[in-house]
Amino acid sequence: MISIVVCTYNRCESLRDTLRSLLWQEASAGILGEVIVVDNNSVDQTREVVEEFARQGGFPVRYVLERSQGIAYARNRGLLAAREEIVLFMDDDAVAEPGWMGAVARCFQETGADMVGGKVIPMWLTPRPEWLSNDLLGPMPRVDYGSQRKRLGPDNAAFLTTNCALRRSKLPKYGIFDVTLGRRGDRWVGGEDFELCERWARQGAEIYYEPSAVVHHKVGAERVTPEFYRKWFVDIGYTQAHQTDWKWHHLVSIIPAWRWKKLAEAGIRYVRAKGSASESARLQAELWWRFQTSFLKERFAHWTGRLRGSVNPACPFSRA
Numbered sequence: 619m620i621s622i623v624v625c626t627y628n629r630c631e632s633l634r635d636t637l638r639s640l641l642w643q644e645a646s647a648g649i650l651g652e653v654i655v656v657d658n659n660s661v662d663q664t665r666e667v668v669e670e671f672a673r674q675g676g677f678p679v680r681y682v683l684e685r686s687q688g689i690a691y692a693r694n695r696g697l698l699a700a701r702e703e704i705v706l707f708m709d710d711d712a713v714a715e716p717g718w719m720g721a722v723a724r725c726f727q728e729t730g731a732d733m734v735g736g737k738v739i740p741m742w743l744t745p746r747p748e749w750l751s752n753d754l755l756g757p758m759p760r761v762d763y764g765s766q767r768k769r770l771g772p773d774n775a776a777f778l779t780t781n782c783a784l785r786r787s788k789l790p791k792y793g794i795f796d797v798t799l800g801r802r803g804d805r806w807v808g809g810e811d812f813e814l815c816e817r818w819a820r821q822g823a824e825i826y827y828e829p830s831a832v833v834h835h836k837v838g839a840e841r842v843t844p845e846f847y848r849k850w851f852v853d854i855g856y857t858q859a860h861q862t863d864w865k866w867h868h869l870v871s872i873i874p875a876w877r878w879k880k881l882a883e884a885g886i887r888y889v890r891a892k893g894s895a896s897e898s899a900r901l902q903a904e905l906w907w908r909f910q911t912s913f914l915k916e917r918f919a920h921w922t923g924r925l926r927g928s929v930n931p932a933c934p935f936s937r938a
Contacts, residue, residue: 619704620649620651621706622708624654624708625692625709627657632710633668637655639713640653640719649719652678653680655682657682658689688801690795690810705784706719722734722736733818733825739833740835741837754847761778769824777815779811792817797810809857809858848904855912859873859912859917884906888903
């Protein structure tokens with residue numbers, strides 16, 4: 619049996635599509651035990667949408683409010699509220715294909731997995747802008763490790779939580795989501811899902827990719843603007859810096875040595891691009907400069923914290 623957990627924040631109309639896609643799943647086969655919608659302080663009609671769906675669904679639907687702001691808090695609340703052994707996450711801006719839940723259930727049954735992740739395909743609701751080159755597709759939600767089921771290890775276990783399931787009984791052994799990571803309100807700090815996958819894999823969890831478990835993640839017009847990209851690159855710079863393991867030589871270098879080279883290259887590219895006639899070239903250079911300087915700023919916060927004797931220094935982005 620499976621508990622599906624949908625975490626949401628001020629996306630009640632998109633949430634309708636997400637919940638509607640759950641009606642396509644195999645509830646009649648006894649796979650779906652419940653649907654839990656975790657509301658992370660929405661001020662729109664989220665609760666009304668959930669209550670309306672509960673009257674139509676034909677299976678148990680629960681509304682849970684998480685007051686602590688942050689997607690990691692919401693996901694942990696879903697884990698706490700779940701009653702079934704398998705907890706399957708999806709986002710409020712995603713739509714599951716028919717057979718999604720069944721594919722996840724079969725993978726757990728046939729492999730004995732502790733965690734299963736599936737394919738995530740961008741659902742373009744707006745044309746892709748000309749300036750959006752392939753090296754800027756980081757903010758686009760996508761996971762595709764091929765057409766074959768495979769076991770993943772610490773070096774490649776990375777799923778998006780919009781299509782990821784885990785065994786609730788393994789939480790005491792491998793842990794829950796790191797609440798210093800993940801989106802908080804309008805901050806696009808991420809990494810809580812990748813960090814969880816890596817940590818579970820590093821501790822020996824059996825993690826499988828299941829290609830037949832597919833969700834489509836919406837890419838709306840608001841997600842392909844220069845303003846969104848500027849914010850995302852700054853926040854992800856913070857995220858990656860926060861997740862960088864501390865080494866003794868960072869007391870001297872602050873950041874890994876190769877990062878100084880990347881910072882210099884980004885700075886030179888940014889300066890040169892200012893004179894370019896290409897708007898796309900100028901924007902790309904600016905974004906990578908923002909990313910590298912954000913990384914340095916966060917690592918500097920860790921460095922000064924170490925000098926003061928703090929093992930886990932407070933990070934600017936993690937203070938909501």
